[in-house]
Amino acid sequence: MEFKPRIIAFLCKWCSYTGADLAGTSRMVYKSNVRIVKVMCSGRIEPTFVLKAFEQGADGVLVCGCHPGDCHYQEGNYRCLRRFILLQKYISQMGINKNRLRLEWISASEGKQFAELIDGFTETVSELGPCKAREILSVLS
């Protein structure tokens, strides 16, 4: 059976979710592997959210926020960037390929970029194959 990756995307309300909305209202076609969670700001995305997604069976996690300097709350996306860099290092140590976690900036006008991002990331995760976290962590032996 063909592998269909499950991707969780956390999008900030002000830029990235609006960008995703634009992709939708513009009838752009992109891969349907992504499940979107809207948050108020990319700075709201706690490392717990990302790890929980992997633990619950996500094959990839995408985090999107406003471009640097454009955050609705001034600094949230920088905080997100620093968490992301630290998290990538941590998940590599735990045996999760760091490319399964991706951060991109999507503005409210970048519907096309959003659609391309989803296609590209879906491809990356498909090549990486299924993430074994859920399977391994569900067994206590």
Next chain:
Amino acid sequence: MEAPKPKLKLAVYWGAACGGCCVSVLDVHEKLFDVVASADFEFWPIAMDIKYKDIEEMADDHLDITLFNGAIRNSENEHMAKLLRKKSRLLVAYGSCSHLGGIPGLANFSNRDEIFRRVYEESESTVNPEKTRPLSEFSVREGLLEIPEFYNDVRSLSQVTDVDYYIPGCPPQTDRLLEVFSAIAGGSGLPPKGSVIGAGKRAQCDECVRKKTENKKIKKFYRPWEITDDGESCFLEQGVICMGPATREGCGYRCIKGNAPCRGCYGPTPGVTDPGTKMMSAIASIIDEKEPDDISRVVDDIVDPAGLFYRFSLPVSLIRRKL
């Protein structure tokens, strides 16, 4: 005159532990006399000679309180945890190892095969050309020999059986144990089942008296030996990672008083899902850089984030073992 209150029956047992928790119980010093005035130790391998069968013969709920220290590393630990659960009214996870997995839990960065290979083949002092490995059962002329099975994962106590209370710490502070003990002996209201007792509800930082400012800005992290501590300002503000912001108060910040940063043995503050992620958030907040390359440079100062942020809590974290 009222009949004297029946004495409480106590047990202390260890799983995968270093023995420090048992010693912390002995550290009550002369207060031990107050304890034994209202309680009898019925089972405590570090101090008394007693056999497994003596426990097996006890009626269910015979013991009032069992302090179980140590993580669950092998089948003997698990068997005893479940047996003592059955025999005790209150089962208390005592110390970081039974509470969160503790230092033995760091073995979850490896699996059974890797550990056996290292220990029985590769270590510098090992001579084992036949690559003999331990077996849990082995037949000899005299009969079947058995040793406990070594598990692939290290687990906390609550991952194998039902736990009433948790007393955190590596080891728990003896004063806290005495407070808990008097609460139980005095029959004063116990907190709801599953609570962490013998510790506070805030973070270490709330208790710590080192000088701190609201805005921490860090451009470089140091390992403790790379820097001379000024002895009075917040470790994090000096660039030394201190687990204080993500660690429960209650120990009296003894490491910090001894001029060493907090290592996080008291575990996360109440309501936290994953102990290390809170610390990752805190660290990310204080890095004073905006460009990805600069941030990476600062993050690279943290040599082993997983081992540092989950030093005592790997088995109970979200990604609780290396995949």
